[in-house]
Amino acid sequence: MPELYIGLMSGTSLDGVDGVLAEFDSSSCQVLAHASAPLPANLQAELLALNQPGLNELHRAALAANALMQVYADVAQQLLAATGSTFQQIIALGAHGQTVRHQPHIHGGTGYTIQLCNPALLAELTGINVVADFRSRDVAAGGQGAPLVPVFHQAVFGHLGETTAVLNIGGMANLTVIGPELSHDVMGFDCGPGNVLIDTWCQQQRHQAFDAGGAWAASGQIHAGLLSTLLAEPYFALPAPKSTGRDLFNPAWLQTRLTRHPGLAAQDIQATLTELTVRACAECANSYALNSKSILVCGGGAFNQHLMQRLQTLLPQFTVQSTAAHGLPPLQVEAAAFAWLARKAIRREPLALQNITGTPGARIAGGIFPA
Template sequence: MSEIYIGVMTGTSMDGVDIVAASFDPLQLHATLTIPFDPDLQDELMALTLPGDNEIDRMGKADVALATMIGQGINQLIEKNNLNRSDIKAIGSHGQTIRHRPEHGFTLQIGDPNLISEITQIPVISDFRRRDMAAGGQGAPLVPAFHQALFQHASIDRVILNLGGIANVSILPANQPEAVYGFDTGPANILMDAWCERYTGHPYDENGDWAAYGTPIRPLMDRLYTHDFFAKEPPKSTGREDFNIDWLDDQIIDWRNDISYNELEDIPENIQATLAKLTVRAIQKAIYRSGLENGEVYVCGGGAYNSHLLEQLRWRLRKHHWSVQPTDVLGLSPTWVEATAFAWLAMRFIHKQSGNLPAVTGANGFRVLGTITAN
């Protein structure tokens, strides 16, 4: 049997832990599992993304709690699917990012790999981002190398769009492996989910129906788009440090104090529609700046199930004849792309192969990513 690698991903949206068991050449998913967060742990992880009191003790406790959850989830995946533990070469565990500051040369993911290895009795590859940062890179996004390996086409230009908490694109020009690049485009679910939960009590806007009911507020969108991140040239990456509900509240207050403020527009669904349009606008700009005339956009991440967002993106890209579809038409469900990417990165580490793309992260060269915690 081919080597099996387990990939573990918990993203910026913090809606759960995705776990896959995969083998490569060709890609095969042997098992999948999503574990929802305990609400208290979710709240603590979200709080740790911003400065607060007693951070080190709180981080240490969350580090242990998350690792325990991941380790037990992996054991559940193995036992439920009758996988042979001896066939599993390694676990690729991304961990939960609680601080990402490439401008200061550091990034921090928690979810102790020592504890995961102890619980599962399988080697764990973790800490994928800091090797790239040490080489002068952003340490993110890391999935474009996997997107290239899996999705690049010989004759069709493609863009892989990940709609997680943050949106990022992988630009895959046809038959040009050296021309592949990618970057974060800005917020996606991170703001829409928070706004939706505040006003509807639901953790996300199912199908984008609430946003579709509203009308975007142009002056507010223009204000949001003045964030410094949107003006930066790639390579670039971002996270909750830049885009969070407190930042959004500050922008809304400023808009309400502006001469352009119209109280008739100031209803929650209109602001949700504005956030959706902000996401689409940044993605459109990213695709157009690639210089590719037309091609195929394939969407992964939780946002792939936001039909309103995808329809808005199709509308914005219609003049250049870009198709927009979820990645499952290519054989990999949008839900499992990122977790599978970290199984792939674990495989690359074990075989001493690079996992980054310097054109994406800005690193000084190709690097083998991660560190190993042996069982």
Template sequence: MDEGLYVGLISGTSVDAVDAAAVGFGAAGVRITAARAHPVPETLRRELLALGQGGSVDLDRLGELDTAVGRLFADAAVALLREHDIDPGRVRAIGSHGQTLRHRPAARLPFTLQVGDPSTIAERTGITTVADFRRRDLAAGGEGAPLVPAFHAALLRTPGRSRVVLNLGGIANITVLPGDPAAPVTGFDTGPANGLMDAWISRSRGDDFDRDGRWAASGRVAGELLARLLDDPYFAAAPPKSTGREVFNLEWLERHLQGPHAAHAPEDIQATLLALTAGSVARAVREHAAGTEELLVCGGGARNPVLLAALAAALPELAVATTDTCGLAPEWVEAAAFAWLARETLAGRPGNLPAVTGAGHPVVLGGIYPGARWPPDRPG
């Protein structure tokens, strides 16, 4: 039975765009029927990037940003539907991740903060919106992240084949999918990915990102610097664990670039940051996913051939491919995941995996903000 469409919206730690995906669920499986990268105004992007790296904001401006990002996300959903001639009445719900400004699961009073007012999204689109997914898991004793592994498990787990799904966004995270159906799915954030590389090339050259990894490929890995970066306690910490740009940012990098490391050429530092991503992922897979046969890569970093080559070299025992091989375009997997999470919430089903987040029990995630057509038919 066709359950209609759900729209997933997410802007990751790179704040390069709002990814919007219309996703259908039914007897034929899951299909991404339409997708769009909606631009973020440059002034807003710069402010969100600064705040995500630890900058401060007063309460008045925080409230304005919540509304501004909510309007941006609503515009992204409307543009997606118009561009692909999709009747909004077919969309059962929008699942909105929002834009993370802080993620502090290890604080004395743990919290996570995303902006992008869901009431604004529901009002401007007329579509029921599910949002604020992370805080319920945090309240149940979990990290509040990563949440996408539940989606990976639902779509990409195959009995008899041990897989790891690697998401390369601003931060890298893995989902361990054992071939044994009785074994639990696990996963965690492995460390930085595109976020640090984007920040460094922006600082050094004024570019938003390193297209195809070309600048990193022009440099040489600084071995001693790489070892120093990999010595950060986060990489040795046991899961469950999660992190973000408020930890792995330019300030973190600059602390390691003092003394003898200050003289490295900018392109060598970029090459080293790429090697840091590949090396920290390889360490995580070897320590926590023994017996894995295949690494499936998604996220924006899946389109970086230099990074994929570095991963293949660091994990020669694995077959490395993108989720294209499973029928899921890598750049839309996260947006599709939040469409799926919205569906789970409306159905009253838990969306977290306690073995991943460390929560005390499974919980239904997020809050529901009714649209013009409420209540919707209950999804199956």
């Protein structure tokens, strides 16, 4: 009997909320509808500010979580309307929330990860069972808590007998490598910044949300000195498993490095930031995915033609292509992943993340908030 789930995702890019309504059976995942909504400007600014220490954080974070749930609920209603479904037909809704801090393995050894979310409010607003808080159990068990999507990539993109690589370029970039033995052979980790620095610089200099198609970056020249300074960040040399976020790659990190190279043209900085993402991803693919023939790209980065062209140039041994060529458009992948993760939690099926987050054993991810 097919089962209906909703997945809702607001990522590090802070560009909005993506949602899918997906139908699952024993062997497949089919997206029946996709919807999205931008974040209101004041909420986007507050979520960005909450990535750094500030005044009255607890109060502000609670209000921001409530406001975010209103956007989540609106996207869920769009999905129901688009498919003619009722809330009673949905088994559960997987809500990721908005990551504002990600600091595993520190502060006494366990660390923490924080996603702003009010799943109880979302259950009230939608009348649907909500699964949320997907990352904290993995961190408590000794894992990184991120990335989680590689196990979903394995389920939908893996092919028995061949190695498959999936590159998600959202705010951060993460790589999944699925081996030929699908039952257990998967690894994944964060490569480094995806769109986060590219978008930040574009917003600061051009007052545009993002560099459409990478056209502005393509108009500039890569500055070798700045690129070398950026790539000297110790994170890039860490072995997998590893994860990162705005705690590290943020405007202050960028500004500190820009001061070492004064006088650069804005478009040259944009070209160099785009190349940073490309080089970080290419290095990971060359180190971990050499047995794969292709790299499937999802996330907003899949629409940056300049970035995709640079990836193909640096990775001639791979075919670099969008996940759309394999049945799931780039902007639907993460939302579908959280619908899939919600189903796993409802069914009490643990996730084997040992080669992804480094957790020592399989754990059930997500807390359930009944409607």
